[in-house]
Amino acid sequence: MKDRRLLSDYVKAHWYFYVLALLFISIANITQSYYPKVLGDFTDQLQSDGITVAVIEDYSLMLLAIGLIYGILVGVGQYTVMRLGRRFEFFTRRRLFRHFTALSENYYSKNGIGRLLSYVMNDVTSVRESISIGFNQTTNAVILLVSVIVMMALSDIPLYLIGTCIIPLLAIPVVVVYFGPAIRNRSMKVQESLAKMTESAEEQFGGIRVTKKFAVESIMRNRFGQTVDAIIENQLRLVRMSSLFQAVLPFLGALSLIVSILFGGYLTIQHQISLGNFVSLTLYLRMMVNPLQQIGNVINTMQRSRASLERINNLLAVQADIQENPQAKPLQLQSAGIRIKGLTFAYPDSSKAALRDIDLTIAPGKTVGIIGKTGSGKTTLVKLLLRIYDPPAGTIQIGNEDIRTITLESLRSDIAYVPQDGFLFSTTIRDNIAFHQRDTAFEHVAKASKQAQIYDNIMEFPDQFETKLGERGVTLSGGQRQRTSLARGFIKNAPILILDDSVSAVDAVTETKIIENLRLNRKNKTTIIIAHRISAIKHADEIIVMDEGTIVQRGTHHQLMAEDGIYAKLYSIQEEGTRYAEGNR
Numbered sequence: 321m322k323d324r325r326l327l328s329d330y331v332k333a334h335w336y337f338y339v340l341a342l343l344f345i346s347i348a349n350i351t352q353s354y355y356p357k358v359l360g361d362f363t364d365q366l367q368s369d370g371i372t373v374a375v376i377e378d379y380s381l382m383l384l385a386i387g388l389i390y391g392i393l394v395g396v397g398q399y400t401v402m403r404l405g406r407r408f409e410f411f412t413r414r415r416l417f418r419h420f421t422a423l424s425e426n427y428y429s430k431n432g433i434g435r436l437l438s439y440v441m442n443d444v445t446s447v448r449e450s451i452s453i454g455f456n457q458t459t460n461a462v463i464l465l466v467s468v469i470v471m472m473a474l475s476d477i478p479l480y481l482i483g484t485c486i487i488p489l490l491a492i493p494v495v496v497v498y499f500g501p502a503i504r505n506r507s508m509k510v511q512e513s514l515a516k517m518t519e520s521a522e523e524q525f526g527g528i529r530v531t532k533k534f535a536v537e538s539i540m541r542n543r544f545g546q547t548v549d550a551i552i553e554n555q556l557r558l559v560r561m562s563s564l565f566q567a568v569l570p571f572l573g574a575l576s577l578i579v580s581i582l583f584g585g586y587l588t589i590q591h592q593i594s595l596g597n598f599v600s601l602t603l604y605l606r607m608m609v610n611p612l613q614q615i616g617n618v619i620n621t622m623q624r625s626r627a628s629l630e631r632i633n634n635l636l637a638v639q640a641d642i643q644e645n646p647q648a649k650p651l652q653l654q655s656a657g658i659r660i661k662g663l664t665f666a667y668p669d670s671s672k673a674a675l676r677d678i679d680l681t682i683a684p685g686k687t688v689g690i691i692g693k694t695g696s697g698k699t700t701l702v703k704l705l706l707r708i709y710d711p712p713a714g715t716i717q718i719g720n721e722d723i724r725t726i727t728l729e730s731l732r733s734d735i736a737y738v739p740q741d742g743f744l745f746s747t748t749i750r751d752n753i754a755f756h757q758r759d760t761a762f763e764h765v766a767k768a769s770k771q772a773q774i775y776d777n778i779m780e781f782p783d784q785f786e787t788k789l790g791e792r793g794v795t796l797s798g799g800q801r802q803r804t805s806l807a808r809g810f811i812k813n814a815p816i817l818i819l820d821d822s823v824s825a826v827d828a829v830t831e832t833k834i835i836e837n838l839r840l841n842r843k844n845k846t847t848i849i850i851a852h853r854i855s856a857i858k859h860a861d862e863i864i865v866m867d868e869g870t871i872v873q874r875g876t877h878h879q880l881m882a883e884d885g886i887y888a889k890l891y892s893i894q895e896e897g898t899r900y901a902e903g904n905r
Contacts, residue, residue, distance in 0.1 A: 344397035353467035360600030405452025434519025443628035450625030461611035484710035573609035656719030689857025692866035725843035742805030768811035
């Protein structure tokens with residue numbers, strides 16, 4: 321089946337280890353199946369010749385040999401399978417993470433982090449259990465059952481007695497067919513509710529500071545409690561079904577043992593079978609009860625893991641929205657201009673266009689500022705340049721090449737993008753700045769931090785550049801996080817630099833210094849600055865004013881100030897606010 325592809329591929333790649341483990345476990349269980357025969361023969365020996373030291377020694381050695389062979393071979397076989405299960409866990413998690421990195425932003429906008437973590441943690445563990453514990457228990461149970469039936473058939477026990485005793489066991493396939501699909505469906509609901517709980521927990525932990533500031537802990541507890549209640553309800557439904565299933569199989573085994581005691585005991589009293597055969601029969605049937613219980617456990621595990629395996633394979637089947645053209649070729653953007661022509665774009669699942677009829681040419685080495693109200697399409701334009709979303713064919717060209725024909729690696733490697741939120745990783749400040757290339761010399765890291773006006777702040781920390789940041793960089797203030805993110809963009813020294821409102825969290829004096837450093841160090845390199853404050857873009861060679869997804873004005877600062885448009889109004893508002901703030905100091 322398609323949903324078993326991930327598992328079957330792994331088993332095929334390691335089939336020789338599984339065969340070896342199967343061989344060890346099979347030999348061990350076949351050896352164990354001699355245990356009732358030895359005891360039966362011992363009983364007959366006692367009944368006919370009486371007890372002697374030699375008889376006790378012989379049969380004790382036989383039982384010891386059976387125990388040693390079984391213990392050693394089963395131990396080796398189970399270790400092999402469990403080790404393979406752990407390797408599958410490692411392999412699958414690595415493959416899932418590689419798949420996550422290939423998915424586009426559109427996928428992450430629809431699926432929370434908690435849901436993705438549930439795949440990596442809960443679902444992978446469930447599948448691993450099926451190919452480790454499940455394989456061991458299945459092999460043990462099936463081989464032992466077959467061995468026991470064969471040993472009974474080869475013994476002196478009448479076949480009609482054996483057939484009568486195993487009649488209750490014939491109901492097992494019916495029970496499995498009835499319970500199997502129900503357990504699988506309920507397991508799927510449990511995994512889905514676990515994913516929702518993980519997603520809710522991740523959200524609550526991420527927003528714990530906001531929760532405490534607004535004193536709404538009770539609301540958050542209730543919201544999280546609802547997801548926990550859903551898990552409890554689904555798990556109890558699963559437990560009821562799986563417990564009933566696991567109780568039925570041993571009951572059928574016990575019923576078979578009762579029949580053997582009644583019918584076999586009667587035949588023994590009538591001297592139609594020997595006492596040794598009766599002892600062997602009851603021991604054989606007693607040995608069958610545990611494998612039957614194991615089969616119940618395995619079927620439960622398999623149904624649960626099948627639900628998880630289906631979820632994992634459905635995830636791996638998701639294709640990224642951004643697909644690289646097979647004929648795509650790398651392109652050096654060092655002296656490449658940007659040409660946007662007739663660009664109209666709407667986000668997936670949206671009927672309204674975010675950009676309409678955009679025409680823009682950026683010559684190599686020029687600085688372009690983009691300004692506009694929130695929601696005017698500024699960031700959308702940048703995302704299309706980076707192919708976070710795919711623009712219509714032929715609408716965006718870099719170096720006279722459609723960006724859809726350029727390899728994603730060369731496109732994104734030659735563009736340094738600094739977003740507004742300035743996400744930082746839970747590592748040192750140095751590693752965050754040198755994120756693009758971790759082995760960058762320290763002097764380059766220090767230079768980039770000076771350009772971003774964060775160097776002095778870093779040097780005030782006890783560990784300076786080796787200071788470890790908390791999750792998402794919470795050790796730093798908002799402005800410090802943004803300037804550290806700026807340093808990460810500067811150190812890349814890419815042919816094209818895009819600042820997406822990246823100085824919004826710094827004061828006016830610091831912003832002026834950053835912009836001045838930008839002008840000095842980005843000569844002859846293309847720079848695109850998106851901002852809400854005119855002071856950040858007034859030096860640009862060309863300024864683009866956007867509104868409602870279209871370009872409504874363009875020109876230099878002085879040209880736009882001479883026009884009666886949005887730009888001049890924004891400037892007037894911002895200057896008035898600045899004068900008011902200065903007057904109230």
